[in-house]
Amino acid sequence: MNIQAFYAFLYFYLMCPADIIGLWWAVGSPLVLEPNKICRKNRKLSGKQRYICRREKEIVEEAVNGARLAIAECQYQFQTRRWNCTTARKSFARILRRDTRETAFVYAITAAGVVYTVTRACSRGSLLQCTCDNNVRDITSDGEWEWGGCHDDVDFGYMKSKEFMDDRRKKKKGDLRTKIRLHNNEAGRLAIREYMTRDCKCHGLSGTCALRTCWRRMPNFRDTGTRLKDKFDGASKVTISNDGRSLVTEDDTIKPPSKEDLLYTEQSPNFCKPRKRYGSLGTQGRQCVPDSMGLEGCTLMCCGRGYTQTQVTVQENCKCQFIWCCQVICKTCTSIKTITRCL
């Protein structure tokens, strides 16, 4: 199912209480085609969200791109695992409604994706509301180089991601689940804002580098994905403190989680078998690697059920020749490949 259809599904069928659904509601509709109409009609949006939706269509479109980028990254990071961040509606919609590590990751990466695409759009000059960040010049450089070029205005992307994704109705404010979602959204945004890097360029006669100018840029989104995946691995299970005001780890021998850590309250299922309530589709039919002891190996992937192998014939271009000038001529070769799948 393509992402558009997936969002459309959420828009029409899910009565999801999650804050993120604020975003899904907005982007999940034919909004991209008719933003005005949807912004006016959509009662699920809070005042602030409706404002952004109406006045800042371009930003909402960038948020949609951010969500897409986030899901692609999630699928990359989890490709060899039992839960592979599939957007199949039966799974993804459930994952969003629970409160497991997987939920935490999806929220964080989505919030990060929105920071990333909105900020990038500012730097490219495709939004009216923002441009490159010009305040960076005030921060001193070490004399070896000078600030110059376009600095990514991450604070703008951060602010928009927060405005749009953290919005919630007041009555839910004290709710544990809401607290955790807001925390994980923030962890995602920080995974970009706190890891800005510097790119530089040399000027001067060839190779002399007499003058070097540098600009601040966001980390690659792949690095952000990897960082959040590490946070997923070390996520903290929490409950609410007795006074109901803060989140505490269940095991108080563990050091308290920081703002950049991911939090959850619910143990994940093992994702071996289909379990509807938990968004697990099971691993039957998943491809695996026969002799590997890793996560992608059949032993772990198939949860001890074993696997089957089938031979398929594949046709590929081969023995390609470059003919002057400019043609490439290939032959078609047929080979037999073995596909291994979990029972």
Ligand SMILES: *[C@@H]1O[C@H](CO)[C@@H](O)[C@H](O)[C@H]1NC(C)=O
């Ligand atoms: C992800 O997992 C689902 C369900 O287990 C499976 O149907 C799908 O093909 C998997 N996707 C990839 C890219 O392996």
